[in-house]
Amino acid sequence: MSGPCITTLLKSYKLSRLFPTIMEEARMVQSLGMRSTQMTPTRTQYTSVISQLEQRDLSYESAIRSLNALQSNAATLQKIRKERQKHVHLNLPQTRLYLERSGVTQDMLNNLKVIHISGTKGKGSTCAFCESILRQYGLRTGFYSSPHLVSATERVRLDGEPVSRAKFTQYFWEVYDKVCRGRSSEDRPPYFQFLTILAFNIFIREKVDVAIIEVGIGGEYDCTNIIQNPVVTGITALGLDHTNILGNTIAEIAWHKAGIMKQGTPTYIDGNQHSDALKVISARSRELSASSLSQVPELDQFNWDRYPPVLGLHGQIQRRNAALALTLSKAFLVATYPELLPVYDVQPLVISHQPMEGSGDIDTVQPFQISGNMALGLRLADWPGRTQMVEKERLQYYLDGAHTEESVRACASWFNKASKQAISPDDKIYKVMIFNTSGDRDPQVLLTPFLSCHLDLVIFTTNLSGLQGAVDQENFTTTDKIQLDRCKSHLHLWTKLHTKRFEVADENLRSSLPPITSGNSVPAVIIPLISDVILWLNNDSKLQEGQAGSNLIADIPAPVHLLDADRIQVLVTGSLHLVGGVIACIQEDGMPPRRTIDPELVARYKNPDIPGEQLLLPSEKPKCHLRTGRYNNVPGML
Structure with missing residues (x-):
């Protein structure tokens, strides 16, 4: 009588739980040179299987591969997007289910002191300002954000730094084994949901004094909205983004973003919003019984005392984010750690019942005196990949992952100013833009503001770095073909914009654009891999040696003015994933550059x-x- 097949034997010893899927089990069997349904294992073969299972790979790289397996592939993602509205109400109950499966109860989460922030643009920057301010008061901070630029560890920060690989790996496997291992794909959280659960586990286990949580998409149905008892909530500037999920109007989007407001919790907002958004936010504050709803003053209205008004993050848009962060941070301290504030500063925020013009019935926070910790926190705030400049010999990289209409306008304005300030009068300058988009964003809207940047060349590329072993940047939600087709579409659109076949609707923007003539159109090329773009810009000898990742670029001659330039100013924008890929290619350690603190x-x-x-x-x-x-x-x- 023949013995059981190897798969049956494994299951009989309850070892199949060590395999996340049948596919992984099959791969193990295949690696042993056996056919799972036909071969009976000998005692030696069985011992070999047990030995390999006991030596399970628990490395960081293996953790990231298992995390990436939770991504939906491109075809599945399309189906999910079409059916999302049918099942969106199930997102929060499912998140709570997986959270409790991980060992964290809702009561444990409710005891976490949270600042919860939503918005279309600036929510990550506002979180970064808040985190930096509160760290200056000696608090142990946790900060959850998305997406990451280079490493998944960037999404979960402790005391201002990405969690270490060792700590990420340790907590990952503890949560993964409880939530995912041995379960079908239908009974596992998707990528972002899992990371949200992981972040809450880390913050609770690490006993942070404050957890600053950035919403992923929307707010009402976002995974992070299982938070029931935040200390304070904030809403940054709103705009049109993720329209296939949140709706096509600013009012529909505002409804989702305002969904993070909670009963008895104060909410502070950037009041520079469309009137339709403000009306919806005001109505939802009453619906959700927020204790108060107030807009923040302009940053220069605060009392800076002796402190210079310097921000660590550059660009006009960051002033509004900083003003909101100041207000959220003080409201948090007054409610939770008043002993850390000077005597004159422990009173609750004063609210003026005379709303700003155009803000409807929303009250306004009266400006207050900024403390040294607040001023220092704003100055030392670090948020890589957003209005950031990195110099590499004669190349100056201007990195900004702007990907909404409002943020790309702010990016173009920042680049125009910063690029002028960073050069000497006699320098020969060559300006290049590396560009890509992702998702369902309108490339015409995102490209048009850069017509005013006096570029010499535009390079359209994918979000594929081309680096070996870049597991953190693997993206199964799209395909190489989809990305390359998008590059071709961008190139076609850029050409049309320069021939005036598209009319720029915004009058102010149209008036700022240079006249388009046959002699001043900006050329553009497609280079599919980011690593090849960097090699090409550097005129790297690897191109001549045939070692580049793509043979295509060897046939693209570098412009003479590019080769002769004293400074090559490279604007990288349109996608945070693109910015991350560039950082991975230009940094020696492959990680985002961090601010040096004096x-x-x-x-x-x-x-x-x-x-x-x-x-x-x-x-x-x-x-x-x-x-x-x-x-x-x-x-x-x-």
Whole structure:
């Protein structure tokens, strides 16, 4: 009588739970050179199987591969998008189910002190400002955001730093084994839902004093909205994005974003919104019984005292994000850690019942005095890949993952100013834009503002880095063909924009564009892999040696002006995934560059006897007029 087949034997010993899917089980059997349904294992073969199972790969790379397996493939994703509205109401109950399966109850989550922030643009930056401010008060901070640029560890931060690979791996397998292992694909959370559950596990186990949580998409049905008891909630600027999920109007999108408001919890918002959005937010605050709804003042209305108004994140749009972050941070401290505030500062925020013009019936927070910790937190805030400049020899990379209509306009404005300030008068400059989009975003809307950037060349590429072993950047939600077809569409559209076949609807934007003539159209090329783009821009010898990832670029001659330029200014925008791919290619360690903190500067901020003049860096002093309180041309200053 023949013995059981190997698969049956494994299951009889209840070892199949070590395989997430039948496919993994089959791969194990195949690796042993056996056919699962026909061969009876000998004792030696069985012992070999047990040995391999006991030596299960629990490395970081294996964790990321298992995480990536939770992504929906491109075909499945299309089906999900079409049917999403039918099942969207199930998202939160499912998230709670998986959370409890991981060992975290709703009561445990409710005890976490949370700042919950939604919005279309600036929500990540606002979270980064909040985290930096609260860390200056000595709090242990947790910060959950998405997407990551290079490494999945960036999504979960402790004390301002991405969680270490070792800690990520440890917590990943603990949660994965409880939630996913041995279960069918239908009984596992998808990628973002799993990471949300993982983040909550880490923050609770690491005993953070505050968890700053950025909403993924929308708010009402977002996985993060299982939070029932936030200390305070915030809503940043709204715009049209993820329209296939949230709706095609600003009012529909506002309904989703406002869904994070909770009974008895104050909400603060960026009041520079479309009137339709403000009406919906106001109505939803009453529907959800928020304790209050207030818009924040402009940043320059706060009392800065002796502190220079310097922001760590550059660009005009960051002023609004910083104002919201100041308000959220103070409201959080007053409610949870009043002992950390000076005596004069422990009172609740004062609300003016005289709304700003155009804000409907929404009250306004009265400006308050900024403390040294708040000013320092704003100055040291670090949010890689957003209005960030990185220099690599003669190449200056301007990185901004802007991907909405409002944010690309802000990006174009920032690039125009920053690129002028970063060069000498005699430098020969060559300006390049590397561009891509993702999802269902309108490329015409995203490309048009860059017509005013006086570019010399545009390179359309995919989000594929072309690097070996870049498991953190694997994306199964799209295909190579889809990405390359999108590049071709972008190139076709760019050509049409330069021949005026498309009319720019916005009058202000149209008036700022240079006249289009046959002699000033900006050429564009397609280079499919990001790593090849970087090699090509550097005129790297690997191209001549035939070692580039794509043979295509060897046939694209570099423009003479590019080769002769003293400075090549490279704007990378349109997609955070693209920015991440570029960072992975240009950084030696493949990780986003981090801000260097000067401990002496920190000490000066902490010392109340140091005058304001000494809080400026030497390079900033000649550009500042302290007696008039005006600061001119200083990066990050108001």
